[in-house]
Amino acid sequence: MPRRILPTAQPLRDCEIAIVGGGVHGLSLAYNLAKSGRKNIAVFERSYLGAGASGRNLALIRSSWQQRAWAELVWYCRQIWSQISVELDYNVMLTERGSYLCIRDERSIAVAKDAVTMQNSLGIPTRFVSPGELAEAVPQLNTQGMLGGIHDPTAGVSRHDALVWAYAHAADRLGVAVHLETAVTGMQVIGGRVNRIVTNRGTIATGLVVNCAGSGSAEVAEMAGVALPTRKLALEMFVTEPYRAFLDPIVSVIEDQAYIMQTSRGEFVGGAEPTGHTGTPRLTTSYAALRQSAAVIARLFPDLRGVNILRTWAGLIDMTPDGAGLVGEAEERPGFFLDCGWGGEGYMVSVGTGRLIADYLNTGVLDRRLRPFHFSRFATGDRLDDGLLVVDAAGETRA
Numbered sequence: 079m080p081r082r083i084l085p086t087a088q089p090l091r092d093c094e095i096a097i098v099g100g101g102v103h104g105l106s107l108a109y110n111l112a113k114s115g116r117k118n119i120a121v122f123e124r125s126y127l128g129a130g131a132s133g134r135n136l137a138l139i140r141s142s143w144q145q146r147a148w149a150e151l152v153w154y155c156r157q158i159w160s161q162i163s164v165e166l167d168y169n170v171m172l173t174e175r176g177s178y179l180c181i182r183d184e185r186s187i188a189v190a191k192d193a194v195t196m197q198n199s200l201g202i203p204t205r206f207v208s209p210g211e212l213a214e215a216v217p218q219l220n221t222q223g224m225l226g227g228i229h230d231p232t233a234g235v236s237r238h239d240a241l242v243w244a245y246a247h248a249a250d251r252l253g254v255a256v257h258l259e260t261a262v263t264g265m266q267v268i269g270g271r272v273n274r275i276v277t278n279r280g281t282i283a284t285g286l287v288v289n290c291a292g293s294g295s296a297e298v299a300e301m302a303g304v305a306l307p308t309r310k311l312a313l314e315m316f317v318t319e320p321y322r323a324f325l326d327p328i329v330s331v332i333e334d335q336a337y338i339m340q341t342s343r344g345e346f347v348g349g350a351e352p353t354g355h356t357g358t359p360r361l362t363t364s365y366a367a368l369r370q371s372a373a374v375i376a377r378l379f380p381d382l383r384g385v386n387i388l389r390t391w392a393g394l395i396d397m398t399p400d401g402a403g404l405v406g407e408a409e410e411r412p413g414f415f416l417d418c419g420w421g422g423e424g425y426m427v428s429v430g431t432g433r434l435i436a437d438y439l440n441t442g443v444l445d446r447r448l449r450p451f452h453f454s455r456f457a458t459g460d461r462l463d464d465g466l467l468v469v470d471a472a473g474e475t476r477a
């Protein structure tokens with residue numbers, strides 16, 4: 079049988095579980111639910127698979143976080159990443175090249191040292207590195223002003239389209255209906271629950287709804303009468319012309335909100351969010367962001383000054399006040415579940431959230447690794463602000 083790129087087109091019909099959004103979160107959840115034996119699952123994607131942030135990200139996977147909750151979740155996900163190509167029978171092209179998170183600010187150094195101790199206690203093999211060690215490990219990097227950093231040897235990068243397609247194929251094989259070009263435009267609530275969803279192709283009945291709509295999640299929640307504390311934020315990236323083999327690890331600098339890696343084809347891919355970036359939620363790129371990225375990368379890697387940027391693009395993320403995802407069943411709307419708000423870090427956790435939220439829908443019990451991400455944390459004051467986020471919740475540089 080030839081392998082299809084797209085899932086089989088299905089007629090629109092009533093379903094037990096309606097997942098809104100055909101990004102990595104919606105597809106991972108659909109696959110894991112179907113794998114657990116659930117039937118009658120449908121994914122609704124208003125555009126093409128991966129049209130949101132899932133097809134526009136840098137696809138970095140890392141384990142160095144300040145918050146224990148983040149560290150535990152990403153480390154759980156990291157184990158899944160190691161075998162996901164085999165599980166889905168699709169090569170997601172994961173390369174474990176390691177990363178250096180570089181720091182110039184004294185306060186962040188203290189945060190990093192404590193974080194490494196916590197990470198090591200969980201079995202995460204990260205290491206604090208001095209400026210001298212940083213200079214030795216990444217000699218191409220201009221380490222002037224840097225006070226140290228974190229080496230994360232298990233950090234890696236994969237191919238984001240491959241993960242999207244891998245989940246879509248696997249879900250399709252297990253009988254999930256993946257509806258492309260099918261926008262959810264409204265919801266009908268009867269007896270306090272969402273009973274029907276309205277799409278541009280018709281209205282269908284459903285048992286429950288999961289909001290995996292990424293930057294569209296606030297609008298989707300609003301259709302169910304639920305208010306989310308998220309806002310859209312645009313991130314801009316660039317890709318250069320190919321260059322000689324130059325940079326093996328992934329390098330990011332907290333104070334510059336900068337991240338860069340070299341692909342196996344020799345191109346550099348990365349970005350540096352402009353100071354005072356207000357996150358205009360548009361998919362168009364700006365000269366200001368391009369100039370900012372070029373200036374920061376040229377300062378960090380002087381050898382790259384003459385390398386031409388070939389293309390820029392933008393992606394929209396859904397950012398919560400603390401930059402961490404939102405999960406749980408909406409209190410005011412039983413049967414309406416959240417798996418959104420993952421900001422600039424949602425790609426790496428998607429392989430784990432799909433499993434854990436499928437378990438949650440099957441058992442009613444939210445796994446301890448996802449419990450800290452329950453939306454109620456904003457009411458209880460248990461926010462997950464993380465001092466080691468490269469793109470922080472404010473979308474502004476810390477420098």
Ligand SMILES: Cc1cc2nc3c(=O)[nH]c(=O)nc-3n(C[C@H](O)[C@H](O)[C@H](O)COP(=O)(O)OP(=O)(O)OC[C@H]3O[C@@H](n4cnc5c(N)ncnc54)[C@H](O)[C@@H]3O)c2cc1C
Nearest residue numbers: 099101103124130131132135138262292294393424425426
């Ligand atoms: C430039 C950039 C770089 C990033 N780099 C990284 C990184 O290195 N590592 C990392 O872990 N994360 C990264 N991220 C974040 C990551 O991409 C996201 O957190 C993740 O992809 C979110 O996945 P998702 O499935 O929740 O949302 P999305 O991928 O945005 O998918 C949501 C889908 O819902 C659809 N949709 C919305 N509304 C509706 C509706 N009403 N009806 C039907 N469909 C609808 C959209 O079309 C979209 O396809 C980056 C993001 C960007 C933009």
